[in-house]
Amino acid sequence: MEVPYTVENRPDTGLYNAKVGIWLFLASEVMLFGALFSSYILLRVGALEGHWPTELLNVPIGTVNTMVLILSSVTVVMAWASLKLNDFKKFKMYQLATVICACMFVLIKSYEYRDKLTHHDVVLADGMRVDGHLVEETDEYIILSHPVSYPAVKGIGYRPTAIKEAEHGDDHHHAEDRKIMLADIVKRTTWGPWANTYFAIYFTLTGLHALHVIAGALVIAYYWGPGSKMWKTNPEQFTNRIEVSGLFWHFVDLVWIFLFPILYLL
Amino acid sequence: MSGHGPEEIKKTIRTYLKVLGVLVVGTIATVGASYLHFDSMAMTVGLALLIASVKAGFVALYFMHLIDEQKIIYKLLGLTTFFFLGLMVLIIWASGDKPMNTVMP
Structure with a gap:
C-alpha cells in the first residue's frame, strides 16, 4: 500500500500529509512543555521570599549553548533551502553542521550536569x-x-x-x-534533581529538552547519512522529509529560547 | 511556504541570515537585561519573556515559514494557543488559592 500525499498537496488541507502531521505533533509538544512551564511558574511563585535559588547556573555557558542552538536552526533551514536549489553538496554540509551543533549542545549540557552532580x-x-x-x-x-x-x-x-x-x-x-x-x-x-524543588524542575525541563535534541539530532544525522540515498530516487519527498525534520528542530530551538532566561537569568 | 522558485529561495536565504542577526542580538539583549535590577520581579520576568517571545516569533515566522502558511496550520495553532493559555491561566489562578500567610518553620 502506498502512503498518499507524500509529495503532492492534499486538496482539502493544501499541504502534504507529513507537514500536517508534524504540526499536530508539535501542538501536542507545546502542551507537554506548557504543563512543565506552568509547574515551574507555580513553584516559583509559591516559593518563600529569598528561598528560590538564583545565580546557580553558569550564564556564559548557557549563552554559548543558546548561540549554538540558534546557529543550528539556521543551518537546518539552509540545508532545506539547498535542496530546493538542487545543491546536494551544500545540503550535506549544512546538515552535518546541524549535527555538530547538536552534539556540542549535548556535550555542554552534560558538562553543566556533571558540575551540578559533583557539587x-x-x-x-x-x-x-x-x-x-x-x-x-x-x-x-x-x-x-x-x-x-x-x-x-x-x-x-x-x-x-x-x-x-x-x-x-x-x-x-x-x-x-x-x-x-x-x-x-x-x-x-x-545538587541533583533530589536536592530541592529548583533542581527538580531544572533537571526535568532541561532533561526533557535534551532528549528532544538527541532525538532530533539522530533524525537529522540519518538524513545526512544513509537516509540521503532517497535524494536520488525521490528528491521531492526527500526535501519534504528534511522540511519536516527541520520544523521539529526549530521547535526544539523555540523551547530553549524560553528555558534559557527562565532558568539561567531570573 | 507557498513559493519555492530558485529566486525566491535565494531571497529567503538572505532573510534567514538577517533573522540569525536578530536572534544573536536578542540573546545578548536577554543576558544584558538580566543585569538590570528592577524593583518588581514581574517587571524582570516580563522583560525576559518579552525578548524571548520576539526571538521565538522570528523563528516561527521565518524559519518555520509561518509567515506564509496554509490556513489549516493557523487554525491548528490557534487552538493550541487557546489551550496553552488556558493551562497557564488556570495554573496562575490556582496559585491564588494558597494560604496568604505562610508560616516560616
Whole structure:
C-alpha cells in the first residue's frame, strides 16, 4: 500500500500529509512543555521570599549553548533551502553542521550536569552547612573545593540568601579546599534533581529538552547519512522529509529560547 | 511556504541570515537585561519573556515559514494557543488559592 500525499498537496488541507502531521505533533509538544512551564511558574511563585535559588547556573555557558542552538536552526533551514536549489553538496554540509551543533549542545549540557552532580551540600553536626565541589573522597573524609559555609536552619533546605551573605563575608568567601571528616557530617547530598524543588524542575525541563535534541539530532544525522540515498530516487519527498525534520528542530530551538532566561537569568 | 522558485529561495536565504542577526542580538539583549535590577520581579520576568517571545516569533515566522502558511496550520495553532493559555491561566489562578500567610518553620 502506498502512503498518499507524500509529495503532492492534499486538496482539502493544501499541504502534504507529513507537514500536517508534524504540526499536530508539535501542538501536542507545546502542551507537554506548557504543563512543565506552568509547574515551574507555580513553584516559583509559591516559593518563600529569598528561598528560590538564583545565580546557580553558569550564564556564559548557557549563552554559548543558546548561540549554538540558534546557529543550528539556521543551518537546518539552509540545508532545506539547498535542496530546493538542487545543491546536494551544500545540503550535506549544512546538515552535518546541524549535527555538530547538536552534539556540542549535548556535550555542554552534560558538562553543566556533571558540575551540578559533583557539587556537594553538607550539613555538619555543629549546625553549619557547607557546599562545594567534591575533590577527594576517602573512607574517613571528603575534600570540597571553593566551599561556602553558612548556618543551617532546621526544616529549611537550601537558602540562597544565606549563601549570598556568606559569599560576601570575608571569612567564608571561596576559602581554601576544606577537609570534612565523615563523622562530622549529619546529612550529605549533591545538587541533583533530589536536592530541592529548583533542581527538580531544572533537571526535568532541561532533561526533557535534551532528549528532544538527541532525538532530533539522530533524525537529522540519518538524513545526512544513509537516509540521503532517497535524494536520488525521490528528491521531492526527500526535501519534504528534511522540511519536516527541520520544523521539529526549530521547535526544539523555540523551547530553549524560553528555558534559557527562565532558568539561567531570573 | 507557498513559493519555492530558485529566486525566491535565494531571497529567503538572505532573510534567514538577517533573522540569525536578530536572534544573536536578542540573546545578548536577554543576558544584558538580566543585569538590570528592577524593583518588581514581574517587571524582570516580563522583560525576559518579552525578548524571548520576539526571538521565538522570528523563528516561527521565518524559519518555520509561518509567515506564509496554509490556513489549516493557523487554525491548528490557534487552538493550541487557546489551550496553552488556558493551562497557564488556570495554573496562575490556582496559585491564588494558597494560604496568604505562610508560616516560616
